Amino acid sequence: MNLVIREYKVEQEKEWLKCHALVYLDSNERRLERNKPKYAGKSIELIALVDEKIVGFLDIELEENPGSTCYKKLDGNGMLWDIGVLPESRRKGIATRLLNEGIRRGKELAMKRLEAWSIEPDAWKFYEKYGFKKFFEYYHILVNNREKLRIFDKDGMHIVEIYAHVMPETDLKAIIEKHQPKEILPCCG
Structure with missing residues (x-):
């Protein structure tokens, strides 16, 4: 598997939307994006590619004013808006690589804390494995x-x-x- 993690580029929106739809097809989330979300402030938008095909994504928004995006009002907050991997590419470490790279880049931009929310039990198992704690x-x-x-x-x-x-x-x-x-x-x- 030739996995590459890199920044999302706007010309990849159509392929990103297709990947996003397929990721959420078997989830409890009720969303079908028609356009890739855009963030007001600084963000980290990554894609995972295997053989030049998008198989996963991660979006983190860095909060500029404590409490404007995240629940906890702390300096250096980041909100993990989205992370997902195509069903056929799951359990291969791709989400872990995306999360690790997102956190690494976030720290370079002064992120001290990353907040995540989900209605998916499997997502919370993943988050807890990487040190996230439920607080609300x-x-x-x-x-x-x-x-x-x-x-x-x-x-x-x-x-x-x-x-x-x-x-x-x-x-x-x-x-x-x-x-x-x-x-x-x-x-x-």
């Missing part, structure tokens, strides 16, 4: 019961689906009883 948990819920959503209709709009974050101070049992969500997924950071 909330829930992602999906409500798509039209009868339960009518109360949100307004200005001629009919809400057909809500994907929401439920914070720990909220009564999750009451939300479940009232709105009958189709999905309830813990998100840890």
Whole structure:
């Protein structure tokens, strides 16, 4: 396997989007990017290539003002927005190489701490293996019961689906009883 980790280039967006879609196909995440995310401040955007084909990616945004991106308000924060590897390329050390290179480059840019969030249990196993500690948990819920959503209709709009974050101070049992969500997924950071 001829693996190369290098910076993402804008002319690779179409291939990056294809890789991203295939990575998230078997996940709990509900996202299909139509454009690669752009970051306001400094960022580290890496791709993993095998035989010149993108098989993985990593995006870290370096926080300029404590608390503007990351939950913990500390100097030198970085947010790990995205890391993924194609299913057929997993368990070959590619994510580890991406993470290590992202952290190395982050430290060169004064990053002291990296924050990660996920609703994927396998992602947290990976993060914990590399020293990440869980410090906060909330829930992602999906409500798509039209009868339960009518109360949100307004200005001629009919809400057909809500994907929401439920914070720990909220009564999750009451939300479940009232709105009958189709999905309830813990998100840890």
